[in-house]
Amino acid sequence: MRVKRFSLRILFYLAAAIVLVALPSLVRSNYWLGTIDLAIIYSIAVLGLNIVLGLTGQLNIAQAAFWGIGAYTAALLNTRLGWPFWATLLAAPPMAGAFGVMLGFPTLRLSGRYLALATIGFGIIINLILHNWKEFTGGADGIPGIASPVLGPFKFSTNASFYYLGLACLIIAALAQLKIKNSRMGRAFQAVKENELAAELSGVNAFKYRVIAFALCSAYGGLAGQLFAHRTKFVSAETFFIDMSILFICMLMIGGVGSIAGAIVGASLLTFIPEWLRFLQGPWAMAIFGLAIIFMMVFMPDGLAGLTRSIVQRIAARINPDGQEAAGRPSSGRIGATGEGK
Amino acid sequence: MFDVTTFAQLFVTGLAMGSIYALVALSFALLYKAVGILNFAVGEFVMVPGFISVVLLTTLKVPFLWAYLVTLGLMVFFGAVFQRTVYHPLRGRPFVTVLVSTIGASLFLRNTSLLTFGADPRVSPGLFTAKTVSFFGVFVPPQYLLIIATLIVLVVFQYLLFEKTLLGKKMQATAQDRDMARLLGIPVDTIILITFIYASLLGGISGILLAPVFYVTADMGFMIALKAFASSIAGGLGSIPGAIVGGLFIGVVELFCAAYISATYKDVFAFVILIAVLLLRPQGFFGEKIAEKA
Numbered sequence: 300m301r302v303k304r305f306s307l308r309i310l311f312y313l314a315a316a317i318v319l320v321a322l323p324s325l326v327r328s329n330y331w332l333g334t335i336d337l338a339i340i341y342s343i344a345v346l347g348l349n350i351v352l353g354l355t356g357q358l359n360i361a362q363a364a365f366w367g368i369g370a371y372t373a374a375l376l377n378t379r380l381g382w383p384f385w386a387t388l389l390a391a392p393p394m395a396g397a398f399g400v401m402l403g404f405p406t407l408r409l410s411g412r413y414l415a416l417a418t419i420g421f422g423i424i425i426n427l428i429l430h431n432w433k434e435f436t437g438g439a440d441g442i443p444g445i446a447s448p449v450l451g452p453f454k455f456s457t458n459a460s461f462y463y464l465g466l467a468c469l470i471i472a473a474l475a476q477l478k479i480k481n482s483r484m485g486r487a488f489q490a491v492k493e494n495e496l497a498a499e500l501s502g503v504n505a506f507k508y509r510v511i512a513f514a515l516c517s518a519y520g521g522l523a524g525q526l527f528a529h530r531t532k533f534v535s536a537e538t539f540f541i542d543m544s545i546l547f548i549c550m551l552m553i554g555g556v557g558s559i560a561g562a563i564v565g566a567s568l569l570t571f572i573p574e575w576l577r578f579l580q581g582p583w584a585m586a587i588f589g590l591a592i593i594f595m596m597v598f599m600p601d602g603l604a605g606l607t608r609s610i611v612q613r614i615a616a617r618i619n620p621d622g623q624e625a626a627g628r629p630s631s632g633r634i635g636a637t638g639e640g641k
Numbered sequence: 642m643f644d645v646t647t648f649a650q651l652f653v654t655g656l657a658m659g660s661i662y663a664l665v666a667l668s669f670a671l672l673y674k675a676v677g678i679l680n681f682a683v684g685e686f687v688m689v690p691g692f693i694s695v696v697l698l699t700t701l702k703v704p705f706l707w708a709y710l711v712t713l714g715l716m717v718f719f720g721a722v723f724q725r726t727v728y729h730p731l732r733g734r735p736f737v738t739v740l741v742s743t744i745g746a747s748l749f750l751r752n753t754s755l756l757t758f759g760a761d762p763r764v765s766p767g768l769f770t771a772k773t774v775s776f777f778g779v780f781v782p783p784q785y786l787l788i789i790a791t792l793i794v795l796v797v798f799q800y801l802l803f804e805k806t807l808l809g810k811k812m813q814a815t816a817q818d819r820d821m822a823r824l825l826g827i828p829v830d831t832i833i834l835i836t837f838i839y840a841s842l843l844g845g846i847s848g849i850l851l852a853p854v855f856y857v858t859a860d861m862g863f864m865i866a867l868k869a870f871a872s873s874i875a876g877g878l879g880s881i882p883g884a885i886v887g888g889l890f891i892g893v894v895e896l897f898c899a900a901y902i903s904a905t906y907k908d909v910f911a912f913v914i915l916i917a918v919l920l921l922r923p924q925g926f927f928g929e930k931i932a933e934k935a
Contacts, residue, residue: 356737358737405923406919408923411736411737412673412679412736413874413878413923415740416873417874417916417919420871420874420912421912421916423912424916427906545744548741548744552738556737582756585751586748586752589745589746590745591745592741592744592745592748593726593727593742593745596738596741596742597742
């Protein structure tokens with residue numbers, strides 16, 4: 300049984316890998332490939348949010364600001380100092396992470412509601428600075444002329460080639476998060492989320508872990524921003540407005556808070572759905588979107604990940620009523636063995 | 642450069658804007674205190690009645706008194722529907738879930754208003770024909786004085802409501818300990834519904850007062866909500882006097898900073914105050930102890 304399940308899983312991963320590698324040749328349209336690239340970038344930012352919201356239960360309504368900090372760091376280093384993609388890749392996430400610590404330090408001692416409101420203020424301040432500090436950020440004109448990534452003879456200048464680079468970053472980001480989640484640090488995050496007092500009594504410094512989680516979250520945002528800057532080759536302030544922070548939160552909520560796969564699926568869905576809804580006028584789509592969010596919160600609070608889990612459990616229970624317990628809970632023992640988190 | 646008349650004019654204007662922030666922050670704080678939610682649609686609580694009053698006054702040419710009464714009547718309905726759809730099905734869930742639900746409501750209201758009323762900014766006619774009146778030698782628009790006076794009246798009203806009436810006591814009891822209140826026979830669900838309606842009415846009054854002096858647009862709620870958040874953090878999250886003082890403080894400081902430091906960064910100052918308060922006195926001017934509210 301176990302062996303069979305294991306080989307099935309390998310088969311699944313192999314199929315997924317083939318589809319992912321072949322995707323650019325399957326999707327011929329450059330436009331849709333560009334949308335896929337964007338979905339990958341958003342997924343990374345949403346994965347960051349998942350650390351703060353999913354693992355420590357705090358709300359960050361400034362992920363777009365960290366995304367912007369990463370993008371502007373990359374844009375400025377590249378256009379002013381001529382740093383190549385790989386150098387800005389090492390600079391942008393720590394930069395965003397440092398801002399995260401700066402914001403987190405005064406606010407993370409307080410209840411999550413204060414953090415939520417403080418992050419909004421931070422997001423607005425960053426956006427207004429990006430918009431108005433013309434000498435440094437180019438103001439409303441933004442910064443054009445950011446170089447495409449180059450690796451030896453390869454230049455990642457088309458949507459299709461950038462796809463592979465973005466996908467590699469996303470896979471690394473997702474695996475890193477899986478590693479974090481199942482590490483001592485990840486358990487500390489969960490402990491802080493479940494019961495802060497109990498965590499503190501077991502020697503977990505809740506404040507320290509909240510700051511770490513927040514820094515990681517903003518670093519993910521910074522990575523997404525760096526990729527975005529080198530892909531679009533142009534950054535300007537209005538991209539990084541609070542609307543995007545809220546959209547990132549919705550992506551995570553729809554995918555399923557706490558789930559890595561959910562974060563990626565949620566981000567991809569909400570990148571594509573507005574494109575599919577293009578035939579509707581802007582406000583119509585946004586009004587429907589607003590209603591959909593309320594419905595989601597009421598009927599699917601755990602997002603698609605939660606929905607999938609409960610469907611799988613129900614099917615498993617029907618197929619094998621006696622093994623309900625085992626099939627229904629893919630818990631501790633197997634996570635380590637197969638490397639698969641929920 | 643500095644002269645007393647300008648200073649006084651700025652001060653009154655700041656107080657008027659601050660009174661609006663205070664009313665909106667009050668609406669925000671009431672819901673936070675009563676049910677522990679952060680209402681991100683609080684700006685739409687101002688935008689919707691703003692539009693309703695503009696349409697009644699300009700398109701339908703309804704007399705002022707009736708226009709205002711109908712607007713407030715519709716806001717009673719609005720508050721009740723909001724409570725039933727956005728909050729009630731989610732009561733008892735984590736605060737993030739309810740927060741996201743109010744974000745959904747905000748998006749919905751903003752865009753349906755855009756579809757219904759169009760993208761052109763609207764201005765409602767004011768009650769007053771005079772452009773400015775002399776107030777101790779300072780010329781100020783009478784609407785500003787009306788706004789400030791309304792805030793004073795509402796503060797007194799609310800004090801009497803909470804401290805002197807049974808309904809007010811029940812609202813306080815429900816906010817403090819819902820389970821205990823229920824055990825004492827207080828109809829908690831009804832009280833929460835009344836609190837939502839009251840919060841909605843506060844937004845309605847702000848919207849009506851703001852419409853003659855501020856462009857009414859579908860997006861106006863956004864900045865107002867953000868200023869209300871800053872006000873309630875500055876005053877102390879969930880504190881009623883804090884919301885009022887915080888709102889007035891943000892209104893005045895913002896206007897002076899815009900006039901004497903930088904008009905470009907006008908909107909930044911509210912958030913700089915927000916972050917500064919969090920650094921120096923996180924519980925705000927009137928804050929209680931800070932702990933995760935259950």
